[in-house]
Amino acid sequence: MRRTERRLFQLNDELTRLRRAAELTAGELEMxxxxxxxxxxxxxxxxxxxDRAEARQTAKDVRQLEVxxxxxxxxxxxxxTKRARLLSGLEP
Numbered sequence: 001m002r003r004t005e006r007r008l009f010q011l012n013d014e015l016t017r018l019r020r021a022a023e024l025t026a027g028e029l030e031m032x033x034x035x036x037x038x039x040x041x042x043x044x045x046x047x048x049x050x051d052r053a054e055a056r057q058t059a060k061d062v063r064q065l066e067v068x069x070x071x072x073x074x075x076x077x078x079x080x081t082k083r084a085r086l087l088s089g090l091e092p
Contacts, residue, residue, distance in 0.1 A: 004086055011083045015076060022072040029065040036062045 036058035043055040 004089060008083065008086050008090075011079055011086070015079050015083065018072055018076050018079070022069060022076065025065060025069045025072060029062065029069055032058065032062050032065055 036055070039051070039055040039058040043051040
């Protein structure tokens with residue numbers, strides 16, 4: 001098997017892994033968004049310092065997951081581009 005073909009198999013495996021990670025991260029992000037929404041409502045209704053602190057923490061968690069998902073998606077686009085370039089080189 002040629003080097004390009006081996007590289008394509010590796011890229012396909014990595015893309016599969018990254019897409020699965022992005023899917024899981026998106027699901028986790030959705031759950032955290034719901035938790036953040038609840039925490040913000042509790043903070044507004046009660047005004048208690050602990051509720052406000054929890055709302056800040058849940059907002060921070062949401063942002064971290066958004067950044068992680070964004071990074072995964074960027075990485076997938078880069079690898080897809082590299083994969084397309086390698087595939088175009090295989091054509092006669």
